Amino acid sequence: MCLLLLAGRADAAPIGYSITGGSVDIDVKLDGVVIGTSAGVALTGDSIMMDTAALTLNALRIEIAPTLISLSTHFGGFDEISVESAIIEGDITFANLWSQDTGTPGLFSVGAGPLLVTGSWGATDSTGINAGTSGQPITFPVPTITGIIDASPGLRxxxxxxxxxxxxxxxxxxxxxxxxxxxxxxxxVSIVPEPGTGLLVAMGLTALAWHRRSGSGAGPAPRG
Incomplete structure (x- = not known):
């Protein structure tokens, strides 16, 4: 009985997932108007923690590869912006704020936050007239994100x-x-045990071993 309860608890526990693929599309906007785009920028790893039974996004850390974006309109004498590094990560108070079943099996939407983007950016002038800049710090707070989680599981x-x-x-x-x-x-999937799960497993195994010993030691078999 103890092991059955433990199995039910594990089904509802958050699970860690390693990022194995995907991409990011980046738009550069000047006062809300798109002036540059870089599509299909690679993700370089990290992980997400979700509970697909409770429909929650519990943690995330995502890093992207460096990318150079050409601008259709100059900004400060530059016509190229580079994202040298960028990591978006749940802040220390990160939590799932809301969840909603979309009505499609294995597909639900979530809202979570807060998060922080850290990294660096640079800018260049492709004509070489203006000196470029690099290593400009990114420390940008993101109050909330909205995502769609599918059964693969994947996250958009x-x-x-x-x-x-x-x-x-x-x-x-x-x-x-x-x-x-x-x-x-x-x-x-890369299962991350819920805190205390190891202790529960040990207790369950101990109880099972005791049950087997007490059953086998109930007394000698009757003689014919």
Missing amino acids: IDSVTMHSIEGTPFGEAGKHLTIVASYSIETE
Whole structure:
């Protein structure tokens, strides 16, 4: 009986999933208008924790590969923006805020937060007239994200603002450049035990061993 209860508990526990594939599409916007796009940027790893029984997103950390984005409109003398590194990760108070079954088996939507994007960016002028810049820090808070989780399991997160650049230091007073990402993530299971699960397993095995010993030691078999 103890082992049956333990199995039911494990079904509802959060499970860690390693990121094995997927990509991110990045838009660069100037005052809300898209002026550059980089599609299919690779994800370089990390993990997500979900509970598909409780329909919750419990933790995430996603890193993308460096990418260079050409701009159709110059910004501060630059026509290329590079995302040198970018990691989006649940903050210390990260929690699932809401969940909703979409009505399609194995597909549900979630809202979670807060998160933080860290990394660095740079900018260049492809003509070589203006000196480029690099190593500009990214430390950008993301209050919430909305995602769709499927049965594979995979995760889709749309329109996350990774960074916002105020134009004044670049001679573009009153203008803002934003970097927006949409993630499509593939995973494979990598079970992360719930805290205390190891102790419960040990207790269950001990109880089973005691039951077997007490059954086998109930007394000598009757003589014929």
